[in-house]
Every structure is written in C-alpha cells, then in structure tokens.
Amino acid sequence: MTKPAPAAKKADSMSATWSPTSLADAEAAVLRVYGQSGAIRRLSSERDETFLFTRADGTEFILKIANPAEDPAALEFQDGALLHLARAAPSVPVPRLVLTTDGAPSHTLSTADGPRIMRLLTFLGGELQYRTPATEAQSRNVGRALAELGRGLEDYDGRPPAGKLMWDISHTLDLAAVVDHVAPERRAQAEAVLAEFERALPIISGLRRRQIIHNDFNPHNILLDPAAPTTVVGIIDFGDMVHAPLINDLAVALSYHLATENWAARVGAFLEGFLSARALEPAEVELLPLLTRSRLAMSIIIAEWRSARFPENRDYIMRNHATAWCGLQNISDLTPAGLKQLVPNLSEG
Numbered sequence: 001m002t003k004p005a006p007a008a009k010k011a012d013s014m015s016a017t018w019s020p021t022s023l024a025d026a027e028a029a030v031l032r033v034y035g036q037s038g039a040i041r042r043l044s045s046e047r048d049e050t051f052l053f054t055r056a057d058g059t060e061f062i063l064k065i066a067n068p069a070e071d072p073a074a075l076e077f078q079d080g081a082l083l084h085l086a087r088a089a090p091s092v093p094v095p096r097l098v099l100t101t102d103g104a105p106s107h108t109l110s111t112a113d114g115p116r117i118m119r120l121l122t123f124l125g126g127e128l129q130y131r132t133p134a135t136e137a138q139s140r141n142v143g144r145a146l147a148e149l150g151r152g153l154e155d156y157d158g159r160p161p162a163g164k165l166m167w168d169i170s171h172t173l174d175l176a177a178v179v180d181h182v183a184p185e186r187r188a189q190a191e192a193v194l195a196e197f198e199r200a201l202p203i204i205s206g207l208r209r210r211q212i213i214h215n216d217f218n219p220h221n222i223l224l225d226p227a228a229p230t231t232v233v234g235i236i237d238f239g240d241m242v243h244a245p246l247i248n249d250l251a252v253a254l255s256y257h258l259a260t261e262n263w264a265a266r267v268g269a270f271l272e273g274f275l276s277a278r279a280l281e282p283a284e285v286e287l288l289p290l291l292t293r294s295r296l297a298m299s300i301i302i303a304e305w306r307s308a309r310f311p312e313n314r315d316y317i318m319r320n321h322a323t324a325w326c327g328l329q330n331i332s333d334l335t336p337a338g339l340k341q342l343v344p345n346l347s348e349g
C-alpha cells in the first residue's frame with residue numbers, strides 16, 4: 001500500500017491564537033454591524049469565539065467571530081450552504097444567517113490580530129443528542145433528518161476551498177502515512193481497513209451520486225426537543241462539509257451508533273429512517289459497511305497520531321477513541337448481506 005502524506009488544512013485554524021474579544025466590544029460590534037442592541041455571554045468554542053447574544057426583546061442569537069487563521073473562502077462556503085438551505089429546504093432545522101444592515105451574510109472586523117470574520121446566526125434551542133437517552137425511535141428520526149438535510153444540499157453548487165480535509169472518508173488512504181502511531185494491539189486492524197479500502201477504490205471511484213455533504217452528523221451536532229427527545233429540532237456545525245459520495249454522509253453518521261450492545265437495532269432504525277426520505281443505490285449499499293469501518297479507523301488513527309503530537313491535549317483528542325474502537329470491533333466482519341438482514345428494504349427504491 002502506498003503511503004502518501006496525511007491531508008491537512010492549509011490554515012492551521014485549530015492551533016491559532018488570538019486576543020479575546022471583550023464582551024463590551026462584541027456588543028458594540030453587533031450594534032454597529034447589525035443595528036441590534038442586547039447582552040453578550042461568552043460560550044466555549046474550539047476554533048473561534050462564540051457568544052450568546054440576547055437581543056433587547058429577549059430573542060437569542062449565536063455570534064461567531066472567526067480566528068485570524070480561518071480561511072475566508074471556507075466561511076463563505078458554509079454561509080452559502082445555510083443560505084441555500086433556507087431557500088431550498090426551509091423545513092430542515094438549521095441556523096439561519098442574520099444579514100448585516102448592508103444586507104451581507106457576514107462582516108470582517110479589523111483587529112490587532114488581523115481581519116476576523118463576524119457572523120450572527122439564529123439560536124436553535126434543544127438538547128444535544130449525546131445528552132439524551134438513546135432509543136431506536138430517536139435513531140429512526142435522526143436518520144430521516146440526515147436524509148432530508150442531504151436532499152436539501154443536493155443542488156447546492158458551492159465548492160469547498162482547495163485542499164483536503166483530513167476527516168474526509170474519500171482520503172482514508174492518506175492516513176497510511178501515520179498509521180504507525182497506532183498502538184500495536186490496534187494497528188493490524190486499522191491497517192486491514194486501509195487495505196480493504198484500497199481494494200475497493202475502483203468501486204468507490206465509480207459511485208454516481210456525489211454532492212455537498214454535512215460530513216459530521218454526530219450526537220454533538222444534533223439537537224433534540226427536551227420534552228420529546230426523539231424529535232430533531234436542530235442540526236449545527238457545518239465546518240466539515242465536503243463534496244463527496246452521498247453515502248459517505250451516512251457512513252459518518254452510522255459510526256456514532258455502534259458502541260452499544262444494541263448497535264444492530266439502532267443501526268437498523270437509523271437506516272429505516274433514512275430510507276423513509278431517500279433511497280440508496282445498490283453500489284452504495286455494498287460499500288456502506290466498509291465506509292463506516294473506514295470512518296471508525298480514521299477516528300482511531302487520527303486520535304492516536306494527534307495525541308502523540310500534542311500530548312498536552314491528549315484527553316480532548318482521545319475523547320471519542322474508546323467508542324470508535326468499540327464500534328469497529330462490533331462491525332469488523334459486517335458484510336453487505338448482514339446489513340441487508342438488519343434492513344431488508346435497504347436497496348429498494
């Protein structure tokens with residue numbers, strides 16, 4: 001197997017530093033740019049500054065101020081997706097961009113650290129999925145929500161900035177360059193997935209349906225109604241979107257349903273929900289077990305590689321490692337035929 005260099009984003013926005021924006025300056029910026037007054041409260045965020053802005057009338061919004069290393073083209077791409085969804089799929093529950101007083105979707109602030117892009121979005125209330133009880137009914141509704149989101153993005157003609165995203169399943173083989181960082185007791189299985197992916201490349205390359213996909217449909221990015229935690233009320237974080245095979249989005253989502261004893265029932269329910277809104281093609285069904293294993297192997301390889309590079313952040317980097325490894329064990333020998341047993345109508349449509 002060839003070992004190309006691992007993919008990485010051009011701008012290292014994950015490790016960039018900046019001077020924090022004071023709450024007073026953030027409030028003043030919202031008033032100046034959006035013509036709205038209110039109170040600001042800082043929220044935790046990994047790669048930008050995020051605030052809860054409560055307008056004078058009590059309406060809540062999310063204010064984001066990007067770090068100076070963020071690629072403006074990447075934010076423009078994300079903005080385009082949200083604007084497209086507002087027009088093409090208004091029933092899909094995603095944040096809406098609030099336009100500036102000049103009618104623009106964002107505004108560039110001049111700061112001591114350089115230009116920083118500011119955006120104001122509507123606030124989506126709800127409970128993050130990972131904090132709610134996992135049930136088959138929930139998985140079914142979350143699966144349908146993914147299908148509806150994908151249908152909404154189907155005709156979005158925006159394209160991500162040049163370069164590769166490390167978390168894009170299409171570039172799984174790039175991680176062969178760093179698989180040696182995986183502990184010996186896990187390395188053979190990770191390498192086996194890479195080899196399986198390489199053998200399937202001709203089929204993967206021939207997949208017909210490709211579009212912009214969310215690419216990070218995980219329980220930290222899905223909001224549920226607290227009073228009815230099977231009902232999806234929000235989908236957030238469009239920062240990992242890529243143009244890729246449609247089936248990759250489903251593989252990413254399924255990878256987060258596999259670390260429990262009842263994983264087969266949850267996967268079956270998720271797929272039933274997805275199929276209720278969008279059918280799969282036979283080639284996509286055949287590749288789904290492999291692509292899901294690939295995403296889990298990516299999680300393991302990237303976590304162990306990055307924790308070796310940044311030991312001070314090991315706890316955060318490895319936070320999903322154990323569940324990814326458990327999930328990979330559970331579906332290590334899952335075949336397309338086995339998947340069809342879980343959902344008999346998987347390839348109908």
